[in-house]
Amino acid sequence: DTEVTQTPKHLVMGMTNKKSLKCEQHMGHRAMYWYKQKAKKPPELMFVYSYEKLSINESVPSRFSPECPNSSLLNLHLHALQPEDSALYLCASSQDFVTQYFGPGTRLTVL
């Protein structure tokens, strides 16, 4: 398996909802990332997990909560989001902490 997968593809949620995004890779990559991408903008780094431990948090609001249950799985728990949080959320992984491979993303809409 040479891909990063993400579920769901699309998610619509209200500001009071709690939802989770899921990312999975079976390439044995040791680093996993969450990015947020707004339309016509480059991806913005949110979190980095290295060997299943959170190593970088780019000052992301606490309404976004990452979790890495094992070396293949990365979750992003969402609660009390704002409409401006609507974006494409991308997961990426890397074997060498240099070259990153992106998943297809989850298109999130917050109403």
Added chain:
Amino acid sequence: GENVEQHPSTLSVQEGDSAVIKCTYSDSASNYFPWYKQELGKRPQLIIDIRSNVGEKKDQRIAVTLNKTAKHFSLHITETQPEDSAVYFCAAKSPTRGYQKVTFGTGTKLQVIP
């Protein structure tokens, strides 16, 4: 911190012509420069990358050049095809920013006109 500038923001070329996208970076310690292609609604896809110990790298119709002295790198696409139409992002990785971070350019929307 690292700053990556990318030009042009939009580029239209006739099918079969060449396209060149240029990026400059600020941190002289940057040592890895990937290029990503993102089609509408799709994931960023790594198409080519270059490390600081190499001046040029080619992969079929795509090439990347790096000028460390001037701190700029470029993507060259020859014999463009309609399927090359996408947004292209350059990026730079600097060890001084933390070994796991890359800084992206602002993107170039390439349109190949059949």
